[in-house]
Amino acid sequence: MVRLVFIDMDDTFVGPDKTIPRDNLRILDVAAERGVQFVPCTGRSLRGVPRELVTHPSVRYAVCGGGALVYDVRSGEIIREVPIAKELVRSLYEDVRDQRVTFDLFTPEGVFASREHLPLYNQIEMTEATRRMVVSQRTFVDCDTEELIERTPTICRVNVLFGDERGRRVTWDAVEARPELFCASSIPMNVEVTSVEATKGTALVWLCERLGVDVADTVAFGDSGNDVAMLDVAGDAVAMENASPEVKAHARHVAPRCELAGVARYLEPLLV
Structure with missing residues (x-):
């Protein structure tokens, strides 16, 4: 039944x-x-x-x-609500910050991203329907990602969109090196990171x-x-x-x- x-x-x-x-x-x-x-x-x-x-x-x-x-x-x-420990988010960002990737923070209040990454959303390969959906669901904030992480009380998921194969590989490797984290993907150009729980x-x-x-x-x-x-x-x-x-x-x-x-x-x- x-x-x-x-x-x-x-x-x-x-x-x-x-x-x-x-x-x-x-x-x-x-x-x-x-x-x-x-x-x-x-x-x-x-x-x-x-x-x-x-x-x-x-x-x-x-x-x-x-x-x-x-x-x-x-x-x-x-x-x-299953948040990711703030120190894990910080260390993950340190590992990927030099790549052509976004670093979007999913919180109980919504999805936040640094405005500095906005041009990258138009460069990453995806359908226009997907691009419109992704951008429309994010609130872009006028600070860098490091500051955004510190200002965000509860982070439940990190979404990383990557602009090239190196960004994908570095991100996956960084997540897999942290057993407290779980990673998956719903579209070819992203990695979704949550607590393993x-x-x-x-x-x-x-x-x-x-x-x-x-x-x-x-x-x-x-x-x-x-x-x-x-x-x-x-x-x-x-x-x-x-x-x-x-x-x-x-x-x-x-x-x-x-x-x-x-x-x-x-x-x-x-x-x-």
Whole structure:
């Protein structure tokens, strides 16, 4: 029996053009009628979760920042927060600061980045739809990154967008040298860094325990590396057809492509 559906956003529930296929919106209505809860489970901040989801009756909770933050979207309350120790953020920045990379700080209040990195967002290779989304979700601050780190009380995730292969390699190596940190990626040009205790998988298990739901009664949908931890623990793990072979290897089933409303097409027989 399906009780909770954990859905990644980009290239899973949301299409490549950053719009939600109509049938995916319709399946939310079906879920609400059946008493099934949808849980957006995303690397985005809460501000970046589509309003169609946040305001829908089938959605009560959202997992953001790759698992570092869990919100009650109706009250706006943060019900789980897993920060990264400030000294780890400082030392990580020291290792990557000379590379062509951004260093974006995900916090309970939003996503903050130094304005000094703004030109780099226009140089990094990504689709224009992705670029608009990334830039729109950040607040650019008039100070350098070092000062921004010191001024930010709670940092739950660091997002690094890199402009070249060296930046990618240096960043991955720096994160992997720190066992307290977990790294994943949702798009080719980024590294998402959280506490090792904050993944989409740990958030899924935590929310199930809080709600008294058996993990076996969950379905999770994803397409990229930051979804693997969630797929590994869900009762039913579903990769999108557009997912990489590595992600599909962690799934029990494969749904049609995101732009074909694969989430709705997979769930409809289970919910109707």
